[in-house]
Amino acid sequence: MEKTYSGWQSWDKPSIQKEYTEPTKMLENDGTLLAKGWARHNLFEYDRNSVTPVMRRKEWDFYQLSNGKYMVQISFANISLGGYASAVLVDIQNGKVISSTMSVFLGGKNKYVLPPKGDVPHRIDFKVGKAEFIVEAEEIKRRIYFKKGDVECDFEMEVMSGLENITTIIPFKDLPKRYFMTTKQNSMPVSGAFKVGEQIYEFSRDDTFCVLDWGRVNTPYSLVWYWGNGSTYLTDEKGERHIFGFEITWGIGDESNATETCIFYDGKAHKFDAVDVEVFPKPDKYMEQWKFISADGRFDMTMTPFYDHHSDLNVLVMRMNSHQVHGLWNGKVTLDDGRVLEIKDMYAFCEYVENRW
Numbered sequence: 001m002e003k004t005y006s007g008w009q010s011w012d013k014p015s016i017q018k019e020y021t022e023p024t025k026m027l028e029n030d031g032t033l034l035a036k037g038w039a040r041h042n043l044f045e046y047d048r049n050s051v052t053p054v055m056r057r058k059e060w061d062f063y064q065l066s067n068g069k070y071m072v073q074i075s076f077a078n079i080s081l082g083g084y085a086s087a088v089l090v091d092i093q094n095g096k097v098i099s100s101t102m103s104v105f106l107g108g109k110n111k112y113v114l115p116p117k118g119d120v121p122h123r124i125d126f127k128v129g130k131a132e133f134i135v136e137a138e139e140i141k142r143r144i145y146f147k148k149g150d151v152e153c154d155f156e157m158e159v160m161s162g163l164e165n166i167t168t169i170i171p172f173k174d175l176p177k178r179y180f181m182t183t184k185q186n187s188m189p190v191s192g193a194f195k196v197g198e199q200i201y202e203f204s205r206d207d208t209f210c211v212l213d214w215g216r217v218n219t220p221y222s223l224v225w226y227w228g229n230g231s232t233y234l235t236d237e238k239g240e241r242h243i244f245g246f247e248i249t250w251g252i253g254d255e256s257n258a259t260e261t262c263i264f265y266d267g268k269a270h271k272f273d274a275v276d277v278e279v280f281p282k283p284d285k286y287m288e289q290w291k292f293i294s295a296d297g298r299f300d301m302t303m304t305p306f307y308d309h310h311s312d313l314n315v316l317v318m319r320m321n322s323h324q325v326h327g328l329w330n331g332k333v334t335l336d337d338g339r340v341l342e343i344k345d346m347y348a349f350c351e352y353v354e355n356r357w
Helices: none
Strands: 037-039 057-066 070-078 082-091 096-106 122-128 131-137 141-148 151-158 166-172 175-196 199-203 209-218 222-235 241-250 260-265 268-271 275-277 290-294 299-315 318-334 340-356
Touching (some): 082 175, 096 122, 166 260, 175 241, 209 241, 241 275, 299 340
Antiparallel strands (some): 175 209, 222 241, 318 340
């Protein structure tokens, strides 16, 4: 049965938040899941050749960056049946998609193989049809490049030394070979440009952040999720600037071992418990306020929406229906040492997605 969240505090009970601190084999040779929990870096040894059934294997590198005015999404996905490279530019203040381009391929089982980890140095250089997708990941910076026709994107992210992320492996009850593994890496100031023909949209590290959504999954056919994320600069009482961010994902599978919920402050991860939204947004409440609370009370935020980036990809037996809602966030969060941060008018997003794939 598809798991959905429909109201205030719908978690069953707080999870145990099992943290991995040493390299750990992820899958048995027959594809049975061994690791269930979370880590501050991707410590999980992933062997894509052990995934079964192979045609349920899905792998992606997805980058989203925004300055609260414009949003860019650059991604590469291999879902075994095929895949795509894409780049999207959206004016989120005026609710307008400025540019959206994609190149697709068929038969991704053994071609266009993405790296087994997303938070370590690596290089990707793929050409799909007329599209070029390049990632150059180093210890303290990362470059993303995309080109197709009159669209060209070139961005460089700043990666602070020792930057932590949240990498989670979420299992599915009674399905020992199914899982959802992602790395969400926040707190990366980014600069660069998105060019469409002669028009150039420039982004500055002064107000623009990028999040990496790195996924390697083997899921049931139908599932839903919520995903909320954002980064910003905060200034303390001494006038010193800090990078703050958060990651909230829930609704996907069995969260008894860990939840994909984390605060980031100056590059360090502060783990908190399960989160939920007060009012289920479907079908007509996406543009009303979203009130969030975590089971331990450490994440207490309200989003006031200003744009619903709705997309509905419906092809034969596949569908991804997404409402990615952008807004201003206000509230309080609590760090591991008990410090409470007050958040005022922070730009971030939360989405609700239904999948059949």
